[in-house]
Amino acid sequence: MRILVFTHEYPPLGGGGGRVAQDVCQGLTKLGHDVRIITAKSKDLPNLTDNEVFKVIRLASKRREAYRADLKAMFGFLWASFWEGLKQIRTWKPDVMHVHFAVPAGASAFFLHIFTKVPYVITAHLGDVPGGVPEKTNKWFQWIFPLTPSIWRKAGGIAAVSDYTKSLALKSYDVPIEVIQNGVDLEKIDPGKIEVGSPPRIVFAGRFAEQKNLFQLVKTLADIRDLPWVCTLIGDGPLFEAIKQEIEQNNLQDRISLTGWIAPENVIEYYKNCDILFMPSLSEGLPVVGVQAMAMGLALVFSRVGGCIDLVEEEKNGYLVDPTHPSGYAEALMELLTDPERLLHYRLASRQLANKFSLEQTVKKYEALLEKAMRQPK
16 A cells, blocks of 8 residues: 555654654554655754655644644644645555544545545544543634534544543544554563662653643652652653742752653653653543553553553552542552562563553554555545
8 A cells, every 4th residue: 555644743743643653654664555754844854754664754834842733833734734745646646544633634634535535544642532632622622623523524444542532532523433552562662671770760751731740740759759769751841841840849859850852762762761650641542651661661650541541450560540639649659669579560560561552463453444444435
């Protein structure tokens, strides 16, 4: 198949959704398919990258920040990707389009399908689903929701990254949806010998945004300051300076370090010396950083929300905490920080459980979904 991929986030821009797109594209290429990617440009990124595996075409879209695309940037990408997509369809003649995020990439593919009849498949990651990340997208969907049902109905196939994302999408769209969980390449991600650090190292990775509940993270760590730990917060976002000030106000600047924005493909390097991934998020699809952390053998302390539930087997590789009862975060961390044997056991279990998230199986499911869409009558 010739597969034309649309995504407004692609490394080094964006977060987990872009990394999923990259991994799936690489996997499809290994299976012998011809892939091209249309994505957004920012700052000094080249317009075209030909890495001898697939072409990455970056388009100017008014994107100003690596970690976030505002509504203007999304509409900019929709406009630019439609015209570039039309050019690729006329000259390269793809068999099918694969769009990551129903908005904005799905809108571009929808209009291209209307004009050219090339089928498209959607991967929904959560933020593109009404109610998925309400603190971020509710205002957007007030304006754009009336336009989105057609995007979902016309798709030749739809995948959601978790059961939660699927269930939420079905509240708004009466369409068939298949769950294809995000995967990791377990051959490439090798933690080596798993040992508990002294002191144990806690890590967070993601956008510094309201959804990630980072003020609660700092408060929790302040509550357990008497225990041995150090922490690294990986990422950037609109709350970066506020979180930095919160750390200083709690006199934790010697124990919590901030890396700033790190390209998604480099986050795994930081996991090598870490023991616990702590994510008190208010909402999640299926966090790629969580799947990667499992593969690297980290214990997990997550909120009981969204796709996080798919990653944690309680009392085995981590804990799930109700975010409306935040004292549970401190209790979970105390269990691990005061019992090195338990922490080691949970870390080893995470690595074993990561086998359920094989990238090879994920890619094969996408291959089947894309082929099915390609075979449908135009």
